[in-house]
Amino acid sequence: MKKILSYLLLAFLISHSSFLISCVDEVEHDDTPTGNFEALWEIIDEHYCFFDYKQHEYGLDWNEVYNKYKVRVNDNMGDTQLFEVLKDMLSELRDGHVNLYTSYDMGRYWTWHEAYPQNFSDTLERHYLGTDYKISGGMRYRILDDNIGYIRYETFLTPVSESGLDDAFSYMALCRGLIIDIRNNGGGNLTTAEMLAGRFVQEKTLVSYLQHKTGKGHNDFSSLEARYLEPSSNLRWHKPVCVLINRSVFSAANDFTVIMHALPNVKLVGDHTGGGSGLPMSNSLPNGWSVRFSACPMYDRNKQHTEFGIDPDIAVDLTDEATAQGIDLIIEKARQLLRN
Amino acid sequence: MRNEKLKYRNVGMRRGTVHSTFLHLSLTLLITHFSFLICNAQKVITRSTMVGFGSTNILDTYLSAEHFKGSGMSFVTTIERQRPDRHWSTIMEHEANLSTTKDRSKTQQELEGAYNFYWGKLYSWQLFSNCLKLQAGGLVNASLGFIYNTSNGNNPAQARAHLNVMPTGAATYQFNLWRKQFTARYELSLPLCGIMFSPNYGQSYYEIFSLGNYDHNVVPTTFISAPEWRQMLTLDVRLWKSGTLRLGYLGNMQQAKVNNLRQHVYTHRLLIGFTKQFSIIPRTL
Numbered sequence: 001m002k003k004i005l006s007y008l009l010l011a012f013l014i015s016h017s018s019f020l021i022s023c024v025d026e027v028e029h030d031d032t033p034t035g036n037f038e039a040l041w042e043i044i045d046e047h048y049c050f051f052d053y054k055q056h057e058y059g060l061d062w063n064e065v066y067n068k069y070k071v072r073v074n075d076n077m078g079d080t081q082l083f084e085v086l087k088d089m090l091s092e093l094r095d096g097h098v099n100l101y102t103s104y105d106m107g108r109y110w111t112w113h114e115a116y117p118q119n120f121s122d123t124l125e126r127h128y129l130g131t132d133y134k135i136s137g138g139m140r141y142r143i144l145d146d147n148i149g150y151i152r153y154e155t156f157l158t159p160v161s162e163s164g165l166d167d168a169f170s171y172m173a174l175c176r177g178l179i180i181d182i183r184n185n186g187g188g189n190l191t192t193a194e195m196l197a198g199r200f201v202q203e204k205t206l207v208s209y210l211q212h213k214t215g216k217g218h219n220d221f222s223s224l225e226a227r228y229l230e231p232s233s234n235l236r237w238h239k240p241v242c243v244l245i246n247r248s249v250f251s252a253a254n255d256f257t258v259i260m261h262a263l264p265n266v267k268l269v270g271d272h273t274g275g276g277s278g279l280p281m282s283n284s285l286p287n288g289w290s291v292r293f294s295a296c297p298m299y300d301r302n303k304q305h306t307e308f309g310i311d312p313d314i315a316v317d318l319t320d321e322a323t324a325q326g327i328d329l330i331i332e333k334a335r336q337l338l339r340n
Numbered sequence: 341m342r343n344e345k346l347k348y349r350n351v352g353m354r355r356g357t358v359h360s361t362f363l364h365l366s367l368t369l370l371i372t373h374f375s376f377l378i379c380n381a382q383k384v385i386t387r388s389t390m391v392g393f394g395s396t397n398i399l400d401t402y403l404s405a406e407h408f409k410g411s412g413m414s415f416v417t418t419i420e421r422q423r424p425d426r427h428w429s430t431i432m433e434h435e436a437n438l439s440t441t442k443d444r445s446k447t448q449q450e451l452e453g454a455y456n457f458y459w460g461k462l463y464s465w466q467l468f469s470n471c472l473k474l475q476a477g478g479l480v481n482a483s484l485g486f487i488y489n490t491s492n493g494n495n496p497a498q499a500r501a502h503l504n505v506m507p508t509g510a511a512t513y514q515f516n517l518w519r520k521q522f523t524a525r526y527e528l529s530l531p532l533c534g535i536m537f538s539p540n541y542g543q544s545y546y547e548i549f550s551l552g553n554y555d556h557n558v559v560p561t562t563f564i565s566a567p568e569w570r571q572m573l574t575l576d577v578r579l580w581k582s583g584t585l586r587l588g589y590l591g592n593m594q595q596a597k598v599n600n601l602r603q604h605v606y607t608h609r610l611l612i613g614f615t616k617q618f619s620i621i622p623r624t625l
Contacts, residue, residue: 024567024595024604026399028407031444043405047542101491103447190546210553213542215600222540225553279544282492284404288445290491295542 031286046216101290119246136164149175156188177338187251198232242334250274268312275309390613396439412439433458454485475510504534523576584615
């Protein structure tokens, strides 16, 4: 008994002394423009997941970015000036998932869709959907004149229920094909995208790969984990499908496109997607501003990056002439493909 | 016919054997039960229920590189059972706390909640005419909790769960002052080893819970990777016969450095509550 107590006492003393020398803490940067700049650069340096890929794609060097912007920061500058510098620094990442949030503005990089034709028109959307379409969760749908089902899903932030999908697929069961229009869909919940995509796979299918960072180093990553899509146990769609995409298809909508692209009876029609294949996470600066960044890279089934989007199978652009006549060339191309 | 009678006799004998075994078992059970009651006759139970208010300091680098400071409240219940003729006592503690904290800019907020359960055995030494009692032993600590960052998007919360073995020491001193009986007690628990849940450095909860991709999410810990420090100082003042007022301080410093993530939750609470001491007196046979 005395021996046991001696061991306990020894362990007690060792852990006691270890505590005194090992408080788990993190050094905070000062809440000054320089301190906030350093904090932001460090957060991105330690957590961002596409450094290697983007260095290869367009020569991104985060240390060079530090040198370039450090000289623009001093402790006498105001919040607005600091915001401009930090926003510009983050733009070097060319990532729509990277944002700087303040109470008065959101720093962003939206060139991936702003620099390209929209290939979508609200007027045409109203023309094709009409007024007697049905609504289920985030999904609007109807049957077009040539017996082709049309689903418009403009954000995966709004979910849809399994029973809602059952009702929609039952309603369109006799259609010869289906159009899923996700143009301008900027993403939302991955689980919503997966639930919808699950209606189109007939067996467990490898759709993509995923990994995450395991440390602060730019190349500290876990092994690639395969991501499979299970077929829905409810109503499933077996006929041809066209997914309509444009440059504003981003994040979870880009992921939906990647999944659908892996399926045999699906064609992508429209324009290149916007990308955004990094699962974002958030952090904060000493002055309270929030920063969002890509943390977990996702790859397609061939282990290729889709951060900068994916190409359609059939590229189609809207034209002013057709738009003026009330014709959506992308929808019309999909209808043509489904009719043949 | 004779064989049949023999068979019946054998069956009767077997029945007799069964009955006698049953009687023996019953007797043994009664004797054991009786001795158990005798052993328990003097068991003294000290139960304290307290509520505490004080400060909280949170760091969780999975959620933010910033420290979050604020206030919170705790509910603490301690139960100690000991027989006067024995050196070992059993101790059981429940601690639940809720905190709300903000970063230094006062724009970001984190909420924290946890439930800690402690169970263990302490060995006692009575010194100075039983005025001072020293105790040493170990506790097992099971903890469940969360830290919720109200601003974050895909990583809004951190789940906390751990199981620890904690060497523990306590000193209790009884004295009289102003014709009242006082009991001062200090208890210190430190970790030895355990296991805890943690996402990996940049791993999302989507990967863990939606895809089932686990990556070092149950981590063995030691007093080096998860140095904790829990101390409670209390002063009991006996105000009336059956009740005692308890005032105290509880400091619980839980820390972890696993998967390249750093986390600490420091809570300091001023406690107030009541202590009740009673004995289990069994019915005499």
